[in-house]
Amino acid sequence: MITGKNYIGNELSAEGTKKYTTFNPKLNIENKNTFYEASSEEIEKTVSLASEAFESFKKVSGSKKAEFLNTIADEILALDQTLIETYMSETGLPEGRAKGERGRTIGQLRMFAELVAVGSWVEATIDTADLDRKPIPKQDIRKMMVPLGPIVVFGASNFPLAYSTAGGDTAAALAAGCPVIVKSHPMHAGTGELVASAIIKAAKKTGMPNGVFSNLNSSGIEVGVQLVRHPKVKAVGFTGSIQGGRALFDLASQRPEPIPVFAEMGSVNPVILLPKATASKGEALAKTYAQSITLGTGQFCTNPGLILGIKGDSLDNFINILSDEIIKIEPSCMLHPTIIGNYEKNKSNALQQSGLTVTADYQNDVATNHARQTVTTVEGKTFLENTTLHQEVFGPFSMVVQCADARELETIINNLEGQLTGTILAEKEEATTYISVIEALQNRVGRIIFNGVPTGVEVCPAMLHGGPYPASTDSRFTAVGIHSIKRWVRPFSYQSWPNDLLPDELKNENPLGISRLVNGKQTHDTI
Secondary structure, three states: OOOOOEEEOOEEEOOOOOEEEEEEOOOOEEEEEEEEOOOHHHHHHHHHHHHHHHHHHOOOOHHHHHHHHHHHHHHHHHOHHHHHHHHHHHHOOOHHHHHHHHHHHHHHHHHHHHHHHHOHHHOOEEEOOEOOOOOOOEOOEEEEEEEOOOEEEEOOOOOOOOOOOOOHHHHHHHHHOOOEEEEOOHHHHHHHHHHHHHHHHHHHHOOOOOOOEEEEOOOOOHHHHHHHHOOOOOEEEEEOOHHHHHHHHHHHHOOOOOOOEEEEOOOOOOEEEOHHHHHHHHHHHHHHHHHHHHHHHHOOOOOOOEEEEEOOHHHHHHHHHHHHHHOOOOOOEOOOHHHHHHHHHHHHHHHOOOOOEEEEEOOOOOOOOEOOOEEEEEEHHHHHHOHHHHOOOOOOEEEEEEEOOHHHHHHHHHOOOOEEEEEEEOOHHHHHHHHHHHHHHHOOEEEEEEOOOOOOOOOOOOOOOOOOOOOEOOOOOOOOOHHHHHHHEEEEEEEOOOHHHOOHHHOOOOOOOOOEEEOOEEEOOOO
């Protein structure tokens, strides 16, 4: 049942006077539930409760945290069709997408549960004492990762489950031992409340401290600003626009005690189409990319918004086939009138730039809030001179840049902003002759793909979902996979500490049986 209230720890609260509703973009009507934006007093209460919860939650064993995360997954599944129908009513996305994203969310929770149950993720490192060492005795020093404290997670507009209330940021932070406060996204507040109720049920069932999780409603920026500024908040997770992520980053940097903001932001995900591949399989690639550009109405952070190739008949043929194929695809609904409004505005701004040619623009009538897909092309020289053309158009839009030669292609890559992904479409032997182009792309992205599409982010330990700014605010970290837990911890050392006072992870007996680096050797052995 959706109440429209905020979860302040285990309690529902609606003290604020500001109300709002969500919107069904498919039906083009407001949804019936009313939501109460969190008041300043409720925010203060929430953060204080999270800070109190941290004192006990940071000491909870890995096995108990694993039980908590697995129970969250169970409770989300128990929401069954209610969650799916609410998701669909707030996003316009189909049932298959809703169930697929729910599956990913469940998978992430269980993945982190397994990680903390094993326990070796803390990177326990032990250098034992050598008091006879000359000329200076060596002290016993032991290090491990410890949680930062209360984390604020901002729900993402385009992933109401996998990147929002119980999504990757939340799962990783809870696994690390950090209480989480979610600033629910206003476009899917009902979905958020349902998932929040599942987390609260799981917390109660597994005996987690009150305040380990809270969910606050907000229709604007005020609640988020107050949370980021609060001195008891220790880090922020965000998935969204460059403008939003940068604003949070600046707020956090201006605090008396600056805190990290791990923001995953905009990306055009450049695709490099090399000549031999263009000639040998251009038709197949064009058909594949027509599907990738329009997948999910282009509302993925890894959407291929930029394709770079070398001028010639093969590239012309690729552009023609891509343009023909993309307008055969039936337009689909975007997430919200605001999002399609921004798409149309940003697309119009791109189309007004001198030298840009439209090669495909869906012209048939479409239902309300459905986006018309567009493909454009431009000369490499023009693209280099006009950085407006470098900016993301969030939606089913892509630009093909026709480079004069390999040198201009490399120059363009070097002048791109940081990106989440880069793709090389090439014959295997061809790739070896374009090493400098590939290396240039590697310097601008977090993940490089060979003969594939960037859409689709596998949740696995080897995945890097991040990249140089502005793809993310810190390219050293990933927002996907088990290593994303590293965002919510810091290394901490004990020197000359009595064995019985050390945490179990660092004791001589290794009571948890975890893998540790002891005097330079990775081992499960006792000391």
